[in-house]
Amino acid sequence: MRRLTVVFAGLLITGLLCSSESYASQTASEHDAQALASSPQWLTTKVYIEGEPDTDVKASYPGVVGISMWDPQRNRYEFFYTDTGRSKHADGGGGYFLVTGDKKTHILVPDVGPTRTIVRRLEKLDGSEFTYSREVPRDMVSTNPPVRIYVVHAPYTGPIKTVMSN
Template sequence: MQKSILTCLLLAGALLPFAAVAQQAPASTDVRELASSARWLTTRVYIEGAAETDVKANYPGVVGISTWDPERNRYEFFHVDTGHSKYNNGGGGYFFVTGDHKQHVLVPDIGTTKTIVRRMETLSKNEFTYSREVPRDMVEGNPPVRIYVVHAPYTGTVETKSAL
């Protein structure tokens, strides 16, 4: 009897780690949330460690209206004031989210940049926030900083015309 109890305890102890691994992973970001709005507007940009200070004016290259098509994995960026596409300057192409839902990778169709890797911070029906490391104020040679770019669904009147 004692031998069978000991065997059961040893067996249970050996299998316990596998039971812990088999538990459901927490819910993660669903890239289809990008389709919850036809267009997204950059609402705020801040530097890591200084979330209370909006620095959009220092980073105009990341500010705009954007569209995301998760069915085709296509994106396009537009100027906020005119609605004109930024496609010809690398503002359009393919995107994907890594399997662990931590990275958002852009692959522009044209332009000098080949890929841009961004860290996914928040993705829901009401907010899309990513971060990435860039030279301070986007000036080559400046020390790197991590910027956070916050977007909300765009409800304004500026019309956007796709170049794709």
């Protein structure tokens, strides 16, 4: 027992005398979930396949295109159609989200629908751009091989005003 007490005392003294500087890598400050609040609405401006950033394929991936709203205070999101502003919530386009502690992963948990979670890699997030990537079947056809798509958003300044359902 005495030996254990001496070991713990030694560890305590060592901890107090050593620097408390962290050697962990710092995350990029540009990935800030609060940046989602920098605009009340975000618009999908481009969708491209990995390795083909100059080719916009939005027409092949209509399910990821739209206007989105993010509430970092409540961790709520909702998606809307760009032509009407109608909510996609009833079709799984609304729910909770979180950004992981390393600020590299963006996870959606829809309120309704067959999909329970959607995991996306956070590529860029600041006040002027929100870009994520994820693997999906090519052209969103379930029998096609998977590809990584990049979905780029910018703050929306158009005429459609949306309001979150929840």
